[in-house]
Amino acid sequence: MLALTLSILIIATLSSSPLVTSHYSSSTLESPPSSLEASPTFSEWRSARATYYVAADPRDAVGGACGYGDLVKGGYGMATVGLSEALFERGQICGACFELRCVEDMRWCIPGTSIIVTATNFCAPNYGFTSDGGGHCNPPNKHFVLPIEAFEKIAIWKAGNMPVQYRRIKCRKEGGMRFTVTGSGIFISVLISNVAGHGDIGEVKVKGSRTGWLSMGRNWGQNWHVNALLQNQPLSFEVKASDGKTVTSYNVAPKDWTFGQTFEGKQFET
Template sequence: MGALQLHVFYLILLLTISSQVISKQGEWKSATATYTKQADASIITEGACGYGDLYKASYGKYSAGLSTMLFNKGSTCGACFEVRCVDHILWCLQGSPSVILTATDFCPPNYGLSSDYGGWCNFPKEHFEISEAAFVEIAEKRAEIVPVQYKRVKCERRGGMRFSMSGSAHFFQVLITNVGLDGEVVGVKVKGSKTGWMPMARNWGQNWHSNINLVGQPLSFEVTASTGRTVASYSVAPANWQFGQTFEGKQFK
């Protein structure tokens, strides 16, 4: 085989592998789902992703707690999933309608119960705990647990990413919400007017922190999604920003 033929062969092979990877990313995968009852139709607030009031964070009733396998130590917080009920003629709604959910919480395992009854979030089960309001859009409310299929989808967000400040002069923390694209933040950098770009560490969920005193400096943030794409929001917070405030920056497109 000549050099040119060999080059063409490897090019075709590379394109074939790439198309298979892209295909797998869009494939439906099997899991299960239950719902939790809340007076305001949302799932529990102050969850493991740190979003607090889910309506204020713009996620509301279309939120989900994920089992250990899906939660991935908090990295999946903010990611979007399309979920539909399947393969149950009694509980699934006709036509298998789907809902788009945002990962906002962790569904802890219960190893005192069987993974087939009660221990639905036990490792390595893939499970979604969603709000009652979202559940009834895909399945009958009487169902205790339903088989579902899911796939990762692009997060459609209104407005820019939001940066909520908390902490103190010696422990600066920012919660990042309303993230578009794949919704999954894997890296954050912060820059003050007196500093260069500094990487922040994940504290928990989508809370990121730094031990540098940034009080009195306008702040810029650089956010990297799991796709590898990065967006920088310059001077998103003015010099007189205060803890407890939220600012809006750029958005992934």
């Protein structure tokens, strides 16, 4: 697992547990709209810890292990989080939304505050340290790594490695799901982003005007792929979230689509 190669300064508490952008398989700090609502099945608060990282250059585009690329251009901005191995679920969790609040250490917590973030990255374990001696992201630790812009919404930066509580919530996103089509020839790769509802995706199918529905495989994070000749025909997508709900977007990409383009489809209801 490779560490981020972008110009990121990680604070001392993170130096042993770098975020990574490898294919292991959440704005400007604009949090998702306040109308985000918790699902009854997500309502339980659980204990974890959180640290932060600082970008050396605010223009840096920190992508992440979920494959979203430039998070600012993608609409996620700094309302994002990297998850430890105990939470990351080998990339299945990518796109899920969490609410975090600072607890216990009232010297550093900002009372009455919480933040909403989307899972976009992975914090790799470092087995050169014990899980309670510097290996913050080692199993079985439940650990969140936040941009400092998000961290400072709930705690003072001097807190460092901070006790928090978290819960899964439904994601509410502006606009429809986005499908970014890349690849070459018969290899089609689709990055699916800006997903509302449960946020994380379990299954994807694609259909051309001259094909039936074709199941796509998870390449990494939220990048899905299929080997099929789909050029010169409009593309439709069927996306199933982790809760089993399905949204079908017909003819999202026009007949003359080309690799590198992004198209907007329907959205999950929240």
